[in-house]
Amino acid sequence: xxxxxxxxxxxxxxxxxxxxxxxxxxxxxxxxxxxxxxxxxxxxxxxxxxxxxxxxxxxxxxxxxxxxxxxxxxxxxxxxxxxxxxxxxxxxxxxxxxxxxxxxxxxxxxxxxxxxx
Amino acid sequence: xxxxxxxxxxxxxxxxxxxxxxxxxxxxxxxxxxxxxxxxxxxxxxxxxxxxxxxxxxxxxxxxxxxxxxxxxxxxxxxxxxxxxxxxxxxxxxxxxxxxxxxxxxxxx
Numbered sequence: 395x396x397x398x399x400x401x402x403x404x405x406x407x408x409x410x411x412x413x414x415x416x417x418x419x420x421x422x423x424x425x426x427x428x429x430x431x432x433x434x435x436x437x438x439x440x441x442x443x444x445x446x447x448x449x450x451x452x453x454x455x456x457x458x459x460x461x462x463x464x465x466x467x468x469x470x471x472x473x474x475x476x477x478x479x480x481x482x483x484x485x486x487x488x489x490x491x492x493x494x495x496x497x498x499x500x501x502x503x504x505x506x507x508x509x510x511x
Numbered sequence: 512x513x514x515x516x517x518x519x520x521x522x523x524x525x526x527x528x529x530x531x532x533x534x535x536x537x538x539x540x541x542x543x544x545x546x547x548x549x550x551x552x553x554x555x556x557x558x559x560x561x562x563x564x565x566x567x568x569x570x571x572x573x574x575x576x577x578x579x580x581x582x583x584x585x586x587x588x589x590x591x592x593x594x595x596x597x598x599x600x601x602x603x604x605x606x607x608x609x610x611x612x613x614x615x616x617x618x619x620x
Contacts, residue, residue, distance in 0.1 A: 395531030427607070429610075434608045434612075434615075435610035436599060436611050437554075437599070437610040437613055438612055439607055439609075441543075442607055468551065482551075484553055484554070486553075486554075495575070497542060497544075497603045497607075497608050499544060499556040499559055500546075500554070500556065500601075500608065501556070502554040502555070503553050504552060504553050505551070505552065505553050507551075
């Protein structure tokens with residue numbers, strides 16, 4: 395099956411802890427994205443990567459970090475510097491749009507719900 | 512900042528009725544996309560419409576785009592209870608795609 399997976403589905407973090415959210419895709423997509431969604435809100439972009447070993451900050455990157463060592467994987471670390479991390483986190487992938495402002499449909503994972511205790 | 516803004520924020524209709532949601536945006540775009548999200552799930556792509564297209568259909572979905580008014584609409588005909596979800600428009604920003612806050616559609620059986 396081709397698709398994009400996220401784990402875990404639910405994650406609980408104590409204050410002061412770093413946690414890492416997993417995102418894996420087997421769609422052979424170059425581009426991957428992380429979004430944060432708060433209750434009743436739209437999606438806000440945290441980080442995105444158009445190609446392996448390269449990534450860019452989105453609108454709300456502070457307190458988050460990412461890596462893109464493999465094409466199929468784009469893990470997100472929520473650090474202790476993120477003061478209000480409780481939210482729903484969505485990972486997505488797409489064909490790369492690095493050649494211009496023509497964007498392709500994004501394929502989303504099922505999400506990870508992070509709660510700070 | 513978000514590029515697209517959906518209207519209304521919430522919409523409640525009876526099964527069988529049509530549902531219309533609107534999206535307005537501020538800067539020129541190459542394409543506009545509509546997505547659906549069931550509660551607590553990831554988003555699912557519905558339709559992509561390019562800036563040189565005015566209308567597009569997919570099953571019970573009809574999307575229009577008016578670049579002069581910087582607006583798009585999503586029409587769902589003959590709605591079903593299973594259409595209950597949030598619907599988002601997304602437009603291309605400087606380096607990525609930007610999503611609006613969504614319209615929450617409730618279809619009552």
